[in-house]
Amino acid sequence: MATCPPYPTHPIGPTGGALRHAHWWQRKWVRYGALITLLALSGLVILALVREQTGTQGFLVGLGLAVLPVPLLIAAFRWLDRVEPGPWRNLLFAFAWGACAAALIAIVANSFATRWIATATADPSSADTLGATVIAPIVEESAKAAAVLLVFLFRRRDFTGLVDGVVIAGVTATGFAFTENILYLGTAFGTDQLTGDRGIASVTAATFFVRVIMSPFAHPLFTVLTGIGFGVAALSGERQRWRRVLLPLSGLLLAMGMHAMWNGSSTFGPYGFFAVYAAIMVPAFGLLTWLLIWTRQRELRTVREELPAYAVAGWLTPGEPFALGSMRARRLARQYARRHAGKQAAREVAQYEAYATSLAFLRHRGRRGRAGADFVVREAELLRELWRRREVARPALDHAARATAPPVPVVAAPWPVYGAYGHPPQPTYQPYPAYPAGPYPAYNPYRS
Numbered sequence: 001m002a003t004c005p006p007y008p009t010h011p012i013g014p015t016g017g018a019l020r021h022a023h024w025w026q027r028k029w030v031r032y033g034a035l036i037t038l039l040a041l042s043g044l045v046i047l048a049l050v051r052e053q054t055g056t057q058g059f060l061v062g063l064g065l066a067v068l069p070v071p072l073l074i075a076a077f078r079w080l081d082r083v084e085p086g087p088w089r090n091l092l093f094a095f096a097w098g099a100c101a102a103a104l105i106a107i108v109a110n111s112f113a114t115r116w117i118a119t120a121t122a123d124p125s126s127a128d129t130l131g132a133t134v135i136a137p138i139v140e141e142s143a144k145a146a147a148v149l150l151v152f153l154f155r156r157r158d159f160t161g162l163v164d165g166v167v168i169a170g171v172t173a174t175g176f177a178f179t180e181n182i183l184y185l186g187t188a189f190g191t192d193q194l195t196g197d198r199g200i201a202s203v204t205a206a207t208f209f210v211r212v213i214m215s216p217f218a219h220p221l222f223t224v225l226t227g228i229g230f231g232v233a234a235l236s237g238e239r240q241r242w243r244r245v246l247l248p249l250s251g252l253l254l255a256m257g258m259h260a261m262w263n264g265s266s267t268f269g270p271y272g273f274f275a276v277y278a279a280i281m282v283p284a285f286g287l288l289t290w291l292l293i294w295t296r297q298r299e300l301r302t303v304r305e306e307l308p309a310y311a312v313a314g315w316l317t318p319g320e321p322f323a324l325g326s327m328r329a330r331r332l333a334r335q336y337a338r339r340h341a342g343k344q345a346a347r348e349v350a351q352y353e354a355y356a357t358s359l360a361f362l363r364h365r366g367r368r369g370r371a372g373a374d375f376v377v378r379e380a381e382l383l384r385e386l387w388r389r390r391e392v393a394r395p396a397l398d399h400a401a402r403a404t405a406p407p408v409p410v411v412a413a414p415w416p417v418y419g420a421y422g423h424p425p426q427p428t429y430q431p432y433p434a435y436p437a438g439p440y441p442a443y444n445p446y447r448s
Contacts, residue, residue: 035093042100046179049107054186058193062186065208066178069216073174077220080292081167082327083299084357086158094147094168098175102143106176107183109139129267137222137259140176144219145226145252147172152230152248157378160361162231162295169227170220177219181211214277218262221285225255235370258284299361300325306360306367315383316356317394319401324356326404333400337392345392352393355385 051059074091113135118127148169152159159165188207197203211218229251236243258280265276304325310316323329330353338346359382365371372378386393 039093039096039100042104043096046100046104046107049104050179050183050186053183055190058186058190059182061189061204062182062184065185065204065212066181069212070174070178073216073220074171077167077170077174080163080296083163083296083303084160084361085354086164086167090151090155090158090168091171094151094171095175097147097150098144098172098177099179100175102140102147102172102176103179105143106136106140106180109143110136113139129264133260133264133267136263137256141222141226141252141255141259144169144172144176144223145248145255148223148227148230149248152234156234156372159230159234160358160365161235161299162228163292163299165227165229165231165234166224166292167227169223169225169230173219173221173223176223177211177216180219184211215281217285218281221281221288222255222259222262224288225258226251229254235365299357300327302364303357303360306363307356309363310359310383315386317398319405320356320394320397323397323401323404324353324360326400329397329400329404332403333393333396336399337396340396341392345396348389348392349396352386352389352397355382355389358382359386 050062054062074095078085078091110131114127114131117130117135118124121127148165151168152165159168184207185204188203192198192202192204195203199205226248229248233244233247236247261276261280265273268275304321307316307321307324311318311321323333333353334346334349337349359379362371362375362378362382366375366379
């Protein structure tokens with residue numbers, strides 16, 4: 001049971017002035033400015049490099065084809081993150097890092113390593129094979145993992161579990177695959193321009209089929225393994241430091257291994273690619289999909305189990321834990337608010353749902369001894385945000401709870417019910433004979 005008061009006793013806010021004497025490089029706007037500048041410069045450099053290799057026409061064709069799977073992948077990861085949606089700025093950073101910084105690191109490092117191996121061994125074909133199966137997985141997965149690490153370290157409040165790690169890793173890999181597909185598709189289009197191939201028989205069509213139709217999830221699948229490692233590490237207690245280090249490293253090594261097997265599938269024979277795709281990639285994708293859906297359902301169950309304590313303490317209404325633990329009820333609450341009070345009210349309800357979910361997860365970690373030292377402060381902040389939005393959110397959630405409440409089952413009586421289906425109508429009985437008029441004889445307990 002929560003020990004909080006039934007209503008806020010005083011406004012709780014930031015102390016203010018904590019960074020009054022901080023150095024200039026510790027200020028938030030300086031860090032944001034440096035990060036945006038780094039990503040912008042990386043984007044300009046990678047744009048120039050890709051355009052140089054593909055040409056302007058090839059770049060535009062590659063860009064138009066490579067962008068097709070991006071909205072679907074982003075929507076899939078965003079759907080997965082609907083229970084406790086993270087801020088959009090984290091997703092924008094992850095995508096920009098993958099498309100710009102990680103792609104630039106990969107192009108420069110892979111080219112340098114391949115040229116060095118070719119010079120050292122005097123065997124360019126072996127250098128290309130070694131670069132694709134060994135160097136590329138190490139460099140690319142490390143570069144993508146850097147985005148997950150940065151969010152894990154500097155956005156710790158937004159990184160609370162397995163789903164957060166998967167979403168950040170998947171969006172980062174989606175950005176990386178987007179830039180890589182521009183390069184491959186643009187190069188294939190340039191080859192077709194030289195050979196005169198057109199239509200289905202062209203290299204562009206084959207590249208598009210393999211990279212966009214068959215395996216748009218390849219890079220996200222690799223990097224999601226790293227994200228799972230960081231996600232499980234986020235669930236560990238502060239004293240379990242070995243788990244916080246070994247689990248992300250294990251996930252990164254698994255990502256590198258699967259990436260190396262995928263890149264090296266073409267060396268396993270004429271059907272090696274299809275064998276690896278059918279025997280490893282598709283089952284791994286299905287297993288991870290099941291794991292993530294199961295994790296999402298477990299998160300909803302955690303919301304339903306943890307929030308009743310705050311309802312008992314008066315912070316929530318009795319029906320809110322059930323409504324907040326159902327995605328259908330959440331959607332109905334937002335629709336009800338939008339229909340009766342407008343879009344702003346719907347956004348308030350969505351924020352209320354997100355804060356309530358964060359509160360449930362925070363309490364869950366606290367009961368397991370895995371919450372940080374700022375547990376009390378964070379709990380007070382979340383309760384304050386809920387209290388500010390209660391006037392808008394409570395009617396919508398109450399409506400959703402009533403609309404989605406499970407029906408109460410009616411169990412048939414174990415004895416025959418006359419007049420019901422399968423039973424004869426109730427028989428008529430003759431009334432009992434009337435008792436004689438007059439008072440009953442008095443009862444005498446001493447009479448033998």
